[in-house]
Amino acid sequence: MLTEQQVSHFNTYGFVIFRQLLNPDELKTINAEVELRLSSTKRYTSPDDEPAYMSWPNLGPETPFLSGLPEDPRIYGTAEQLYGEDAVGLSCNAGSFVNVTHWHPDADDFQLHGFKFAIYLQPLRADDGALRFIPGSHRRPFHDEVHQNIGEAVGDVCAVPAYSCETEPGDVVAFDFHLWHASWGGSTDRRMVSIIFVKNPRTPEEEQASRKAAAANVQLRANLARNTFDIPGPEYHPHWLENPRKNPKRQHWIDRMGELGYLDAPPPETTA
Amino acid sequence: MLTEQQVNHFNTFGFLIFRQLFSPDEIKTINAEFEHALTSAYRHAPFDGTYRHWVRTMGPKTPFFAGLMEDPRFYEPTEQLYGEDCLGIVSDANRYVGHTRWHPDHLVDPTEDCYGVKFAYYLEPVGAETGALRLIPGSHKDPLHSTLRENLDSYGLEICDVPAYICESEPGDVVAFDVRCWHASWGGAIDRRMCTVVYYKNPEGPEEEAATRKRASNSVKEPNNSGLPFETHRDIMGYWVANHDGSEKRQRWIDRERELGFLDYL
Numbered sequence: 001m002l003t004e005q006q007v008s009h010f011n012t013y014g015f016v017i018f019r020q021l022l023n024p025d026e027l028k029t030i031n032a033e034v035e036l037r038l039s040s041t042k043r044y045t046s047p048d049d050e051p052a053y054m055s056w057p058n059l060g061p062e063t064p065f066l067s068g069l070p071e072d073p074r075i076y077g078t079a080e081q082l083y084g085e086d087a088v089g090l091s092c093n094a095g096s097f098v099n100v101t102h103w104h105p106d107a108d109d110f111q112l113h114g115f116k117f118a119i120y121l122q123p124l125r126a127d128d129g130a131l132r133f134i135p136g137s138h139r140r141p142f143h144d145e146v147h148q149n150i151g152e153a154v155g156d157v158c159a160v161p162a163y164s165c166e167t168e169p170g171d172v173v174a175f176d177f178h179l180w181h182a183s184w185g186g187s188t189d190r191r192m193v194s195i196i197f198v199k200n201p202r203t204p205e206e207e208q209a210s211r212k213a214a215a216a217n218v219q220l221r222a223n224l225a226r227n228t229f230d231i232p233g234p235e236y237h238p239h240w241l242e243n244p245r246k247n248p249k250r251q252h253w254i255d256r257m258g259e260l261g262y263l264d265a266p267p268p269e270t271t272a
Numbered sequence: 273m274l275t276e277q278q279v280n281h282f283n284t285f286g287f288l289i290f291r292q293l294f295s296p297d298e299i300k301t302i303n304a305e306f307e308h309a310l311t312s313a314y315r316h317a318p319f320d321g322t323y324r325h326w327v328r329t330m331g332p333k334t335p336f337f338a339g340l341m342e343d344p345r346f347y348e349p350t351e352q353l354y355g356e357d358c359l360g361i362v363s364d365a366n367r368y369v370g371h372t373r374w375h376p377d378h379l380v381d382p383t384e385d386c387y388g389v390k391f392a393y394y395l396e397p398v399g400a401e402t403g404a405l406r407l408i409p410g411s412h413k414d415p416l417h418s419t420l421r422e423n424l425d426s427y428g429l430e431i432c433d434v435p436a437y438i439c440e441s442e443p444g445d446v447v448a449f450d451v452r453c454w455h456a457s458w459g460g461a462i463d464r465r466m467c468t469v470v471y472y473k474n475p476e477g478p479e480e481e482a483a484t485r486k487r488a489s490n491s492v493k494e495p496n497n498s499g500l501p502f503e504t505h506r507d508i509m510g511y512w513v514a515n516h517d518g519s520e521k522r523q524r525w526i527d528r529e530r531e532l533g534f535l536d537y538l
Binding site for chain 1: 281283407409413415420423424426427428436
């Protein structure tokens with residue numbers, strides 16, 4: 001449960017940090033599940049290749065802890081407080097990042113609302129891959145001004161004035177889709193778990209924005225899967241979609257994702 | 273002369289950093305004038321770390337400081353950002369004590385307060401934990417400026433935990449920030465030496481003019497808040513206003529500042 005100050009902090013700056021939300025045992029489990037999935041990626045199957053960004057979904061029986069994390073009240077409770085009780089849990093992905101991440105927001109469409117939980121599995125400092133935020137840039141007109149004026153600085157992460165969100169394993173950072181963020185430095189195997197929630201669209205404009213985002217997401221994830229695995233599996237594992245425990249929350253998410261297009265098959269040209 | 277990119281950066285984030293704007297020789301002069309200005313002004317109460325020392329450096333004993341407002345490295349960027357008729361307000365020197373809490377120097381609404389730019393430069397290297405200026409990018413504009421005014425204290429955060437950009441600097445660097453931008457500092461030596469040069473936008477229209485007069489009216493009370501005898505301020509500003517070199521730019525500032533009430537205390 002977020003305090004009033006945390007909600008206000010999120011609304012003002014576009015993010016909030018939950019220090020040590022995950023305990024050491026949970027971290028151990030997460031690390032083991034990430035390692036298991038990472039071991040089936042091209043990082044391991046093509047070790048001579050230049051290290052590249054790997055990303056995969058965790059909503060399957062191989063990763064039971066991560067698969068259940070969106071249904072953990074510490075996670076969905078935050079989403080429901082910020083975006084309404086019918087907020088939709090979209091994914092629990094993991095990634096192994098390489099080098100710099102240039103400045104970007106996760107969304108520019110202000111009819112699309114949502115946020116990401118970022119869980120880094122290594123300690124991160126300003127020049128060592130920590131998330132950098134431009135506080136308050138999740139709101140207009142500042143968001144748009146950053147867009148217009150970031151110019152050449154897009155490629156020069158450190159030239160943009162920002163807050164460095166230094167974290168330890170166990171910390172969880174939640175940030176708005178529209179917040180400008182980046183990272184600088186870091187290892188070639190910077191591991192992050194991300195859980196994404198969206199506001200359930202209510203207006204025709206919001207619904208249209210969600211459908212557009214869903215289509216883009218399907219394509220993006222298919223491309224990432226092709227870059228990550230020799231033989232990519234489905235983005236949403238049939239086991240998770242079966243919802244064996246009949247969790248009504250998960251079922252709401254599955255139903256709504258289906259309506260909005262998040263469960264659509266990727267276009268043929270983007271499949272492996 | 274600012275590049276288009278620098279102008280956009282300033283307008284978007286509310287500040288700009290000029291690395292090594294001062295040469296080593298100039299830094300030497302600044303240090304010498306600083307010590308002379310502060311020591312002689314506070315001869316009656318030498319600095320002991322209990323409260324901030326502040327003095328205008330626009331008198332005859334600090335010629336380098338006094339000329340900074342008329343130095344193109346300062347007034348040209350200001351004219352680019354705030355108009356060619358902007359007003360040179362002050363060049364000063366400070367010895368700070370402890371942290372500086374989060375605040376903007378001016379209100380965001382131009383019908384309530386005037387606005388402009390402050391050039392700040394530190395005489396020692398300053399880092400995140402040693403008194404560097406912290407700025408919240410984009411907080412010189414609404415909605416962020418007013419949201420912070422409403423909520424910042426309620427977060428219960430230490431100064432260092434408020435999300436911000438930390439302007440680490442070396443002697444010679446100068447940070448220019450819009451006076452409406454929220455800023456603070458954390459840590460730092462008890463004798464943290466910082467100087468500023470401030471310009472205001474020349475007010476346009478009756479509402480902006482009224483807001484500027486309000487600021488002027490409050491600022492004429494300022495001399496009494498510094499712990500300095502009134503005569504010290506009067507002598508320094510009297511010298512500046514005399515404009516012995518006949519600078520046209522300075523004279524324009526003096527004339528307009530007189531109209532607006534900034535010099536009423538002389």
